[in-house]
Amino acid sequence: MSDxxxxxxxxxxxxxxxxxxKHIITLLVRNELGVLARIATLIAGKGYNIEGxxxxxTHEKGLSRMTIEVIxxxxxxxxxxxxxxxxxxxxxxxxxxxxxxxxxxxxxxxVHTATPRARDxxxxxxxxxxxxxxxxxxxTYTVEITGTEDKINAFIELVKPFGIMEMARTGKVALxxxxxxxxxxxxxx
Amino acid sequence: MARKGxxxxxxxxxxxxxxxxxxxxxxxxxxxxxALYRDGSIKHILTRHEQGAGHMAEGYAKATGKVGVxxxxxxxxxxxxxxxxxxxxxxxxxxxFITGQVPTHLIGxxxxxxxxxVGITRPITKHNFLxxxxxxxxxxxxxxxYIAKTGRPGPVLVDIPKDITQKISDVEIPSLEExxxxxxGYKPHTEGNPQQIKKAARLIAxxxxxxxxxxxxxxxxxxxxxxxELAELMKVPVTTTNMGKGAFPESxxxxxxxxxxxGTYYANMAVYNCxxxxxxxxxxxxxxxxxxxxxxxxxxxxHIDIDPASISKNIVVxxxxxxxxxxxxxxLIEEIKKEGAKLLYPEERQKWLEQIEKWKKLHPLTYRxxxxxxxxQYVIEEIWKVTKGDAIIATGVGQHQMWAAMFYRYSFPRxxxxxxxxxxxxxxxxxxxxxxxxxxxxxxxxIDGDGSFMMTMQELITAVHYRVPVKIAIINNGxxxxxxxxxxxxxxxxxxxVDLSIQPDFVKLAEACGAVGFRAEKPSEVRxxxxxxxxxxxxxxxxxxxxxxxxxxxxxxxxxxxxxxxILEDGKKGVEADTMYLVG
Numbered sequence: 001m002s003d004x005x006x007x008x009x010x011x012x013x014x015x016x017x018x019x020x021x022k023h024i025i026t027l028l029v030r031n032e033l034g035v036l037a038r039i040a041t042l043i044a045g046k047g048y049n050i051e052g053x054x055x056x057x058t059h060e061k062g063l064s065r066m067t068i069e070v071i072x073x074x075x076x077x078x079x080x081x082x083x084x085x086x087x088x089x090x091x092x093x094x095x096x097x098x099x100x101x102x103x104x105x106x107x108x109x110x111v112h113t114a115t116p117r118a119r120d121x122x123x124x125x126x127x128x129x130x131x132x133x134x135x136x137x138x139x140t141y142t143v144e145i146t147g148t149e150d151k152i153n154a155f156i157e158l159v160k161p162f163g164i165m166e167m168a169r170t171g172k173v174a175l176x177x178x179x180x181x182x183x184x185x186x187x188x189x
Numbered sequence: 190m191a192r193k194g195x196x197x198x199x200x201x202x203x204x205x206x207x208x209x210x211x212x213x214x215x216x217x218x219x220x221x222x223x224a225l226y227r228d229g230s231i232k233h234i235l236t237r238h239e240q241g242a243g244h245m246a247e248g249y250a251k252a253t254g255k256v257g258v259x260x261x262x263x264x265x266x267x268x269x270x271x272x273x274x275x276x277x278x279x280x281x282x283x284x285x286f287i288t289g290q291v292p293t294h295l296i297g298x299x300x301x302x303x304x305x306x307v308g309i310t311r312p313i314t315k316h317n318f319l320x321x322x323x324x325x326x327x328x329x330x331x332x333x334x335y336i337a338k339t340g341r342p343g344p345v346l347v348d349i350p351k352d353i354t355q356k357i358s359d360v361e362i363p364s365l366e367e368x369x370x371x372x373x374g375y376k377p378h379t380e381g382n383p384q385q386i387k388k389a390a391r392l393i394a395x396x397x398x399x400x401x402x403x404x405x406x407x408x409x410x411x412x413x414x415x416x417x418e419l420a421e422l423m424k425v426p427v428t429t430t431n432m433g434k435g436a437f438p439e440s441x442x443x444x445x446x447x448x449x450x451x452g453t454y455y456a457n458m459a460v461y462n463c464x465x466x467x468x469x470x471x472x473x474x475x476x477x478x479x480x481x482x483x484x485x486x487x488x489x490x491x492h493i494d495i496d497p498a499s500i501s502k503n504i505v506v507x508x509x510x511x512x513x514x515x516x517x518x519x520x521l522i523e524e525i526k527k528e529g530a531k532l533l534y535p536e537e538r539q540k541w542l543e544q545i546e547k548w549k550k551l552h553p554l555t556y557r558x559x560x561x562x563x564x565x566q567y568v569i570e571e572i573w574k575v576t577k578g579d580a581i582i583a584t585g586v587g588q589h590q591m592w593a594a595m596f597y598r599y600s601f602p603r604x605x606x607x608x609x610x611x612x613x614x615x616x617x618x619x620x621x622x623x624x625x626x627x628x629x630x631x632x633x634x635x636i637d638g639d640g641s642f643m644m645t646m647q648e649l650i651t652a653v654h655y656r657v658p659v660k661i662a663i664i665n666n667g668x669x670x671x672x673x674x675x676x677x678x679x680x681x682x683x684x685x686x687v688d689l690s691i692q693p694d695f696v697k698l699a700e701a702c703g704a705v706g707f708r709a710e711k712p713s714e715v716r717x718x719x720x721x722x723x724x725x726x727x728x729x730x731x732x733x734x735x736x737x738x739x740x741x742x743x744x745x746x747x748x749x750x751x752x753x754x755x756i757l758e759d760g761k762k763g764v765e766a767d768t769m770y771l772v773g
Contacts, residue, residue: 029374030373030374033319033321034307034308034311034319037308037311038311041311041312042312045312078501079498079502082497082498083498085497085498086496086497086498087316087374088315088316088336088372088374088375089374090374091373091374092374
């Protein structure tokens with residue numbers, strides 16, 4: 001008999017199958033032609049749908065910040081983040097899902113308010129939620145409200161019975177809280 | 190100095206040291222061709238199809254390590270490049286593709302020969318550009334070359350509208366420093382994390398049954414010296430992927446040759462049983478791993494790769510090292526030497542090497558010989574002999590590609606040129622022409638299948654036109670052989686649409702093009718025609734080998750199966766599970 005340990009049975013490689021959940025990814029990108037298409041193509045190419053997306057310029061000239069919400073497998077999203085990082089136009093990419101962060105969304109909600117009771121009630125709810133009424137007509141209030149997804153959803157639920165005529169949401173914007181970084185980020189340093 | 194956009198293109202290409210452009214002109218790119226003509230210092234190879242231009246540029250890049258350049262007009266010219274672009278992307282080949290585009294004011298108008306090639310190629314390029322201002326033209330072109338050749342190499346496309354090539358500007362060519370600082374988001378890691386390198390050195394010393402698994406990244410980095418040194422220093426056997434061939438000399442006693450779907454029995458056994466897998470510039474492709482759950486099931490894994498996204502993509506690794514393969518291996522060797530290059534378990538390591546020798550003897554790479562019909566493997570072996578193992582081999586895709594991988598022995602990087610990732614039929618002939626143009630001092634053999642050859646055979650005339658003396662060996666079995674093999678093994682011999690027995694007379698075809706043609710139908714003729722072919726040095730030679738029609742590529746691991754489901758060369762299905770485990 002040889003001294004080489006006889007291996008009894010193969011210990012099957014454990015594959016980290018990720019949880020499927022909503023991820024929030026923030027990117028600092030160069031404001032170049034086609035950058036949005038590039039990022040959307042990459043995510044779509046992995047078979048995922050973008051749930052929310054917001055883009056806007058930053059204080060630095062030529063740089064924009066994007067916030068993307070996408071539902072997917074943790075392991076595959078990790079791949080997506082690495083691939084996004086490889087894009088020439090991306091300066092910084094972070095998956096904020098497990099990092100302390102601040103997120104906000106803005107919604108404009110046009111509510112049917114034909115009766116005095118409805119107008120009173122919607123006004124009251126708007127105040128409670130620290131929203132603003134930004135447009136008024138004979139039969140509608142348009143409410144501007146910012147906050148977390150939960151807060152906006154809660155408000156929508158409350159005004160739904162009056163009748164929502166139209167609505168627009170921006171998708172989230174998000175920033176990492178200071179003093180937070182991930183293990184993975186340090187690995188590539 | 191004020192000059193046309195088209196002249197700026199040529200000026201920038203010269204600055205980048207471009208010697209050859211492979212291409213095909215047309216309306217939207219005519220200004221650049223005019224500038225090329227007027228300048229006269231870059232040689233242009235007029236291919237007969239843009240796909241040919243793309244693959245030639247790839248073959249040139251793969252054989253030389255320089256950036257290849259392919260050029261076409263807008264619309265159909267550009268879309269004809271797409272297969273080559275995707276191929277270059279999958280195999281990380283540095284190629285700059287230049288396409289003409291309709292004038293800026295017509296973009297988006299469905300103009301004649303307009304196509305959104307930047308949109309089409311977005312997922313298959315490392316990066317791509319549409320030039321909108323003439324002032325950006327030299328910077329974009331220089332960025333394209335810089336991006337194509339640094340980090341994990343890859344194809345970059347630059348789409349230039351016709352009016353941009355006609356406008357006049359005195360914009361200067363930026364310096365490399367300016368190019369680098371214009372790309373703040375692009376910083377390839379080359380050095381490797383010192384902590385991880387330390388950890389890797391320790392694991393290699395501690396391992397009882399290590400294996401080096403070497404891929405195309407090691408060829409790109411030209412890390413042969415480092416690989417040999419590491420393998421010898423620490424007594425580690427080395428298996429290479431299809432793309433990694435030549436990164437480690439296959440005549441070396443530690444060579445396990447190729448692993449994976451058509452890998453050797455001993456390479457797959459070694460990987461299955463190893464306790465440490467050191468992946469170097471390889472990406473755990475599914476043709477390598479088979480069923481991932483049973484790939485190297487007992488091993489810790491070290492992964493060295495320049496591309497962070499390649500790490501833990503298919504298989505979660507224990508020690509990730511992001512960096513240039515050559516640089517990291519050098520540091521790893523230094524680290525190992527610092528610790529005295531001691532093995533913790535030298536006896537086990539010795540036993541491991543002995544076990545591998547046993548496996549090598551048990552099932553060497555072989556085939557059933559015949560003196561009645563030509564065996565394709567025999568043709569490859571004879572090509573190896575007449576070229577003294579020193580030729581560059583370019584192949585198409587299919588059975589012949591695998592036989593060329595198995596039965597020619599490779600000894601230097603960039604020697605084996607094939608379409609690994611995308612599996613592009615028709616790759617061989619144009620890639621071989623590109624390789625020969627880039628390395629004229631080397632014998633270049635195109636080993637092609639009859640099916641693969643048919644897909645880009647018009648480039649034969651390109652080779653005649655430019656007197657490129659490539660040798661083309663067609664392994665002619667009158668079938669789409671690999672598909673037929675799968676149908677035989679997995680579809681109960683239902684040979685659906687794979688019969689290619691109605692083919693042109695390849696010898697006459699060669700002669701019609703002004704090349705030389707030979708045919709061999711009996712084993713005794715093989716050597717003879719090869720020797721005749723070796724005498725021709727001023728034009729292409731085509732050799733039509735009529736081989737055994739139903740020969741199979743073996744061994745084989747069926748797609749998605751484990752190494753234990755390997756079919757061996759004697760056709761025996763499945764490996765007895767017991768032989769998968771180490772026994773005394």
